[in-house]
Amino acid sequence: MATERKDIVAFEDTLGRLDIRLGRIVEAVLEPSAPRPAYRLTIDFGKFGRKVSVGRFTQHASDDLVGRQVVGVLNFEPRQIGAVMSEVLILGVQFPGAASGEATVLVPAHEAKIGGKVF
Incomplete structure (x- = not known):
């Protein structure tokens, strides 16, 4: 389904205010208390x-x-998700052919420094 593009915004009011960094997943376990099937991920941000x-x-x-x-x-x-306090949002996109909300993670094309700022 196509959607309309959103209005243009200033970098300083959007991406410039976010602290987006590279991490490495060190643990991934199913989280039984989540309202939908989900993993509790532990991510190392250096x-x-x-x-x-x-x-x-x-x-x-x-x-x-x-x-x-x-x-x-x-x-x-x-954000509280089930019994777990989710401290960081891991960015992803819709997993092909999966139910709405099921995602695949965004990853860099090459290994980069853990904790590095995304720009």
Whole structure:
């Protein structure tokens, strides 16, 4: 389904306010308390520490996620998902052919420095 493009916005009012960094998934386990099937991910952001995220990346086997570099927004307010406080939003896109909300992670084309800022 095609959607209309959104209005143009200033960098300083949008992307310039977000702290988007590269991390590496060190653990991915199913989170039984989530309202829909989801993984509880532990992501290493280097000098920014390890953060927990709950995300609907279950079209991937957990073993396929561990070790992957991912892109996350570090400065969104934490969000309660089931019994877990999700501290960071891992960016993704719709998984092909999967139900709405099922995602695949955004990854860099090459290995890069953990904790590196996305720009």
